Amino acid sequence: MRVSKSFEKLFAQLTETARTRPEGSGTVKRLDGGVHTIGKKIVEEAAEVWMASEFQSREEAAEEMSQLIYHVQVMMIALGLELEDVYRYL
Numbered sequence: 813m814r815v816s817k818s819f820e821k822l823f824a825q826l827t828e829t830a831r832t833r834p835e836g837s838g839t840v841k842r843l844d845g846g847v848h849t850i851g852k853k854i855v856e857e858a859a860e861v862w863m864a865s866e867f868q869s870r871e872e873a874a875e876e877m878s879q880l881i882y883h884v885q886v887m888m889i890a891l892g893l894e895l896e897d898v899y900r901y902l
């Protein structure tokens with residue numbers, strides 16, 4: 813079971829993963845796929861958030877939202893963005 817984590821903790825973990833490139837990491841694979849591929853995944857997950865929110869359970873919507881957050885963070889790392897670069901617009 814996954815340990816529960818915050819947006820900041822996940823970002824720190826993914827940043828470290830990108831730096832150390834551990835064997836078998838899905839994140840490393842996604843980063844190597846590049847911005848175009850990561851972008852398509854973001855669009856796919858965003859659609860799944862919409863569908864789950866409108867037609868499925870709140871639980872399933874929450875899970876899709878977590879996946880969208882993950883793929884947005886992968887894109888942030890691919891672009892070299894820090895948390896502050898995004899937070900300044902919130």
Ligand SMILES: N=c1c2ncn([C@@H]3O[C@H](COP(=O)(O)OP(=O)(O)OP(=O)(O)O)[C@@H](O)[C@H]3O)c2ncn1[C@@H]1O[C@H](COP(=O)(O)O)[C@@H](O)[C@H]1O
Binds near residue numbers: 879
């Ligand atoms: N939070 C996530 C996370 N959310 C979503 N995903 C990925 O996004 C996929 C969900 O998308 P789909 O439902 O479309 O699944 P899929 O059809 O298998 O997707 P594709 O592989 O075909 O793109 C999952 O299978 C994961 O590959 C995540 N992958 C990793 N993490 C966390 O990121 C950290 C580092 O992970 P690794 O790089 O794999 O070690 C760990 O803490 C993980 O818990």
